[in-house]
Amino acid sequence: MRILGALQLDHAAARLGGRLIWTEVDLEVQEGEFVAILGPNGAGKSTLLKALLGVVPLAEGSVRVFGRPVRRGSDEIGYLPQRRRFDPDLRIRAVDLVRLGLDGERWGMSLPSPAKTNRVAEMVELVGAAAYQDRPIGELSGGEQQRILIAQALVSGARMLALDEPLESLDLNNQQAISELIRSICQTRGVTVLLVAHDINPILPFVDRVVYVAGGHVLSGKPQEVIRTETLTALYGTPVEVLHTSDGRIVVVGQYEPVTHHPDDH
Amino acid sequence: MPEPGPSWDVVADIQLLLQFHFMQNAFLAGTLVALLAGTAGYFVVLRGQSFAAHMLSQVGFPGAAAGVLVHVSPVLGLIVFCVGAAVGIAAIGREVDAGQRLESAAIGSILAFSLGLGFLFVRLYGGSAQGIYAFLFGTILGITDRDVQLTFAVALVTIASLAAIGRPLMFASVDPDVAQARGVPVRMLSLAFLLILALSVAITVQIVGTLLIFALLVAPAASALQLTARQGRGIALSVALSLAFTWLGLALAYFTNVPVGFFITTLAFVFYLAVRLVKTRRTVVAPA
Numbered sequence: 001m002r003i004l005g006a007l008q009l010d011h012a013a014a015r016l017g018g019r020l021i022w023t024e025v026d027l028e029v030q031e032g033e034f035v036a037i038l039g040p041n042g043a044g045k046s047t048l049l050k051a052l053l054g055v056v057p058l059a060e061g062s063v064r065v066f067g068r069p070v071r072r073g074s075d076e077i078g079y080l081p082q083r084r085r086f087d088p089d090l091r092i093r094a095v096d097l098v099r100l101g102l103d104g105e106r107w108g109m110s111l112p113s114p115a116k117t118n119r120v121a122e123m124v125e126l127v128g129a130a131a132y133q134d135r136p137i138g139e140l141s142g143g144e145q146q147r148i149l150i151a152q153a154l155v156s157g158a159r160m161l162a163l164d165e166p167l168e169s170l171d172l173n174n175q176q177a178i179s180e181l182i183r184s185i186c187q188t189r190g191v192t193v194l195l196v197a198h199d200i201n202p203i204l205p206f207v208d209r210v211v212y213v214a215g216g217h218v219l220s221g222k223p224q225e226v227i228r229t230e231t232l233t234a235l236y237g238t239p240v241e242v243l244h245t246s247d248g249r250i251v252v253v254g255q256y257e258p259v260t261h262h263p264d265d266h
Numbered sequence: 267m268p269e270p271g272p273s274w275d276v277v278a279d280i281q282l283l284l285q286f287h288f289m290q291n292a293f294l295a296g297t298l299v300a301l302l303a304g305t306a307g308y309f310v311v312l313r314g315q316s317f318a319a320h321m322l323s324q325v326g327f328p329g330a331a332a333g334v335l336v337h338v339s340p341v342l343g344l345i346v347f348c349v350g351a352a353v354g355i356a357a358i359g360r361e362v363d364a365g366q367r368l369e370s371a372a373i374g375s376i377l378a379f380s381l382g383l384g385f386l387f388v389r390l391y392g393g394s395a396q397g398i399y400a401f402l403f404g405t406i407l408g409i410t411d412r413d414v415q416l417t418f419a420v421a422l423v424t425i426a427s428l429a430a431i432g433r434p435l436m437f438a439s440v441d442p443d444v445a446q447a448r449g450v451p452v453r454m455l456s457l458a459f460l461l462i463l464a465l466s467v468a469i470t471v472q473i474v475g476t477l478l479i480f481a482l483l484v485a486p487a488a489s490a491l492q493l494t495a496r497q498g499r500g501i502a503l504s505v506a507l508s509l510a511f512t513w514l515g516l517a518l519a520y521f522t523n524v525p526v527g528f529f530i531t532t533l534a535f536v537f538y539l540a541v542r543l544v545k546t547r548r549t550v551v552a553p554a
Contacts, residue, residue, distance in 0.1 A: 053447050055446065055447055072446075072447065072449050073447070073448050073449020073450075079443075079444055079447040079448075080444075081443035081444060081447070083443065086440075087314075090440060091312075091491045091492070091494075091495045091500075092312075092436075092440050092495055092497065093495045093496060093497075096495075096496070096497055097440065097441065100433075100436065100437045100440070100441065100445075101444070101448075103433070104433060104434060104436065104437035104445065104448065104450070105434055105437065105445070105448045105449050105450045106433060106434070107430055107431065107433070107434065108429070108430060108433065109429050109432060109433065110432075110433050134495075135495070136495040137440075149444075152444070153444075
């Protein structure tokens with residue numbers, strides 16, 4: 001019998017608001033891989049994550065996570081949605097937010113449990129957030145909030161992280177630090193990471209593979225194979241150009257960005 | 267009133283306070299409402315739904331008037347209007363409405379319309395303004411034994427329901443996207459919370475008055491949330507403050523003959539103001 005990967009999409013298509021946003025998607029991700037999901041706004045990067053979370057049902061085809069059909073609320077996937085910052089006035093302790101990731105979906109009152117407290121403490125330690133775990137989440141910086149959210153995503157024993165633009169609105173130092181943290185979680189714990197990004201550059205040194213979503217289709221491979229003028233032009237269906245700056249950054253020029261139709265990047 | 271004034275002997279004062287049956291009932295009902303409002307209020311403030319609470323505590327007025335007009339019980343009218351309003355707010359939906367601009371606009375519109383209806387019903391009934399006045403400011407000093415029993419039942423049901431849904435409701439309140447992905451029925455909880463709030467307000471409002479309900483639903487929880495970011499302590503503190511304001515307000519009103527509603531709202535407001543001032547000073551002096 002063939003060993004199934006962490007994620008497998010077969011002939012998948014997704015519909016959003018009546019419109020097919022991508023079709024014919026075949027994709028396989030192996031356990032422990034760090035995969036970046038790239039593409040222009042509105043191409044359906046977030047929808048790809050929501051499909052494997054079971055939040056957005058597929059219009060066609062199938063998606064399997066760790067060999068099983070997806071279902072909403074699975075402990076195996078930790079999710080970090082695309083967001084603005086937490087409301088500065090939200091007066092809930094950071095550590096309580098992590099705890100909600102463990103048993104927040106259960107009914108009834110939360111009773112003291114040393115095992116659960118230890119599990120939460122372990123995750124807070126892992127992401128390096130122990131120093132500010134007792135402060136209200138709204139008062140933390142963007143980078144601190146991301147660390148707490150990664151701990152929350154991992155705490156229920158997730159083997160896969162689905163991260164939607166976790167580096168957005170962070171400064172360069174924090175982008176670097178969070179990318180390194182994700183890489184180290186991926187390596188030391190064998191966690192599969194799917195990370196949606198608007199810009200490949202901060203994560204380029206860390207990813208194993210990129211998945212490019214554009215023009216209603218998906219292309220995956222090594223960054224240097226996929227992010228090339230010819231490949232992306234074929235994928236977009238319109239001319240785009242990939243430039244390499246002298247400091248090693250990659251810039252994609254001429255990519256089509258739909259205007260005003262979708263305030264959220266789905 | 268001719269009673270002797272308070273002394274520094276607390277025991278004697280309490281004996282004095284509770285010598286009449288109507289004061290015993292006022293303390294019992296007040297205590298129950300404070301427990302209920304302190305608990306529910308924590309979620310109201312956490313979810314940023316103070317305006318929804320305001321509306322639910324006012325929207326019963328035309329309901330009660332309608333009930334009187336068509337010769338059914340005013341309580342039935344209250345319940346119908348409060349529940350209708352709760353469903354109305356929930357139908358507008360929070361899912362796509364992170365800033366709650368839609369919600370607050372919807373609440374404002376529903377509230378204005380309902381007050382307009384209330385005036386119409388009162389005019390049609392041709393009744394005096396006395397009843398409306400009693401409704402708005404409560405009749406906590408005229409509470410019957412049956413009222414106390416009813417309040418007890420409502421407080422019990424409300425607190426038990428909140429205990430049952432409290433944890434996922436907390437999750438859905440602070441982090442709706444992740445909660446939904448984890449299988450929490452976010453929209454259903456939003457409706458459930460508003461319905462619990464609507465029913466408990468509808469029944470207690472005619473006992474202690476809309477002013478008191480609204481005061482206890484927001485200010486104590488708002489102060490508690492400023493003072494602690496721990497959930498358990500926050501709820502406990504919110505309840506403790508509600509109880510303190512209610513008891514103290516009742517005692518002050520008894521000894522001074524000034525309306526209870528004034529004292530309770532003033533205590534709640536002054537405490538909240540003090541908490542905010544201290545917090546602001548602290549942030550200015552020593553930024554965290």
